[in-house]
Amino acid sequence: MYRVRRFAVRHAHAFERLYAGLEVVLKRSAPLLERIGYQRLEAPVAWLEKHLKGFLFDCQMCGHCVLSSTGMSCPMNCPKHLRNGPCGGVREDGGCEVKPEMRCVWLDAWEGSQRMKHAERIEVVQLPVDASQQGTSSWLKVARGEHGAGGSHEVR
């Protein structure tokens, strides 16, 4: 939902702390999750993640979350799916070139990142999205130590 998404960006610092807490919980739960089986957990956790993050961030379940590096503004909401900053088409009023009624997600990302403790993460170059991970849970990847919660600053 667009208004909730903008709210998350305005409160990026709070969400950054929330995600840091989630990361600790997920990593501590890793032995238990492993015993249950990641394959068995994938579908229910991805379902929960999709609905919760869909509501909060308009998450598209790319499978490699970078929210903590992008000021809590999901880059997959950019119509061009740019993961490393805006294109050259941002309008004078900050509107998206493709969807003028929507503010450029990268303007939001920059502003959100400046509200965060780790503002420097926005400068890290992100890898291209791996399409084979579409629809999979980023949270379980965090538990497995494959990347950080909400922002894969640990493993890029």
Ligand code: SF4
């Ligand atoms: S970066 Fe990917 S996982 Fe994170 S909110 Fe956006 S689409 Fe969802």
